[in-house]
Amino acid sequence: MRTTSVGVFKLATRGPGDVSGLMDLIVSGAINPASILAVLGKTEGNGGVNDFTREYAVAALSTALAPKLGLTPHEVEQRIAFVMSGGTEGVLSPHITVFTRRQVETSPKGISGKRLSIGMAQTRDFLPEELGRSAQIAETAKAVKAAMADAGITDPIDVHFVQIKCPLLTSERVEAAAARGNKTATISSYSSMAYSRGASALGVAVALGEVTSDICDEDVLRRYDLFSKVASTSSGIELMHNVVIVLGNSETSASAFEIGHAVMNDAIDAAAVVSALQSVGLGANPQPGRELVNIFAKAEASPDGSVRGFRHTMLEDTDISSTRHARAAVGGLIAGLAGTGVVYVSGGAEHQGPAGGGPVAAISRLF
Template structure:
């Protein structure tokens, strides 16, 4: 008998940053084996900015709960499980968790010869960064190395089989900046909010290097957050105050994995590009082009996307005011906009829409990925 790894993705709504009751019930009912959890992605209802402590709070609660359920130390959870919380549920976005659980299935010899690519995941962590490395080439290079390690762990041999890479990365605070200055080191920026963009951007460029989307000679410190033409089409990076390393989750398809889940992706050219969303839906083999039936919607288990206001101040020639609002940060507007567009397609608001898309798709757009059960009439996603 052939044994293959398999991954399940559980989508669980939350009532607040400390709410893990849905996850607890799933574990108590035997629906989830806590020892199989390799990553948890989540949307929390903070502001998504430097002082969004809901991300760290939720991560803390999850880390200690997992340690208890698995009979291990919280530090071991931090090493073994990627816990990526993305702040900001503007508009109709609904706070929730996406739990990635790895297990195994056995195949009879007759089944093994017909194995087709299924959802595959790999997790890796970088070392902790010094403040002066955040948003600079050391972060780019360490991220690229970690992505390669995560691909190897996942058994994904080709970059074209990678459809989504999630990174949780650090940011600069005034204390971290002061620490660097006391040691005679400069930092990428003195603006703590802008440091989030530098960290996200450096991480995304690292993904691009690892997957061959970018050449090594294209990327240097001066290009980070200045050359929008350099980007990855599968990168999703989110910065937070709660860590100093990069945590990486690589998601793709591999014949070394079993199960009925697959992932596809597209690259939105702007915030209302639903054509790219339907590119991501290719594995579903839609019965009607440009539309999801109720049955097809029910096969979708996760939707992951990036959102960023276009620097031009326009969407398809029409002026937008996201960058002119002094009361609400522009990425919060963008999350609400993209969340609304996607909710209209999927008929659901539990969407992992992350703001801040530096080097993650073209200016004003961004990657979108969909995890769904395989279409009965189609075994391999294009």
């Protein structure tokens, strides 16, 4: 018996504070605000520590949805999983993807097989000294399992993308840890983003059985042979816990959508992008009655400073962060294959796919 129906709506934005597209769909009745479970967005900031476009976008969405839900903006943030990824370099286009979920009693005619399902969970708040370490890994693993249960997914093979928003360190947070006699994984706010992303990704890998659970603190950002094939983590200053969104396919879903994924081995792995599209009936010879909704991917500058044996300078550029280079490169590759720059590409893929690569997932809608 199918119990849920998931909806997916991709909306272009004119700026991080633009909520007009979402409000139009709510006014028209296309989206019931009470059904909104998660919002994933790309904002046109720098993607760094001081990228406040992420917080601005969340604040704008929460404020706009608050009267529709009879809640305060803060309560909206607690109810809906907002994940904003900064950085739309190159041809990437700012947008949001809204995921809705509602209960259904019977399956609509023509729905068969496993369909898109979504689940959400949160960890507890972390202490600054826990970021990038085993505590963050363990708590994330528990939250991933809880989100799977919320999505009605029992088999890890049916999980195709796990999006996580995780914290980072600030000078104030580092000082707070020091005042308690504790050291943080790093004192650099920028480096802490990588530590938090990496530990969160390893938490996904533990939850899904992709690696063993005996990972130690020293493995984070060192053992790049340990990774998840479906994790996508994005760090930000606006929270101190992890928000976990699991996307997969389930027999309990009556959705008109499907999701599939592949793993890019490096930043120019076009074959993996094509494989992800083909997994949901798209690509060069698409199945009839299907259309692309969105592609979600991670981008990373390979830590050895090369791609397929040739040197790159992304890690040596002091003017532009390597994550910005990577987003532009991978974004251009995916946009060319998908025929649109309105795709979700996030930089910083530590332990998210093999070193220098990353997961890529595609969602298609069936007619």
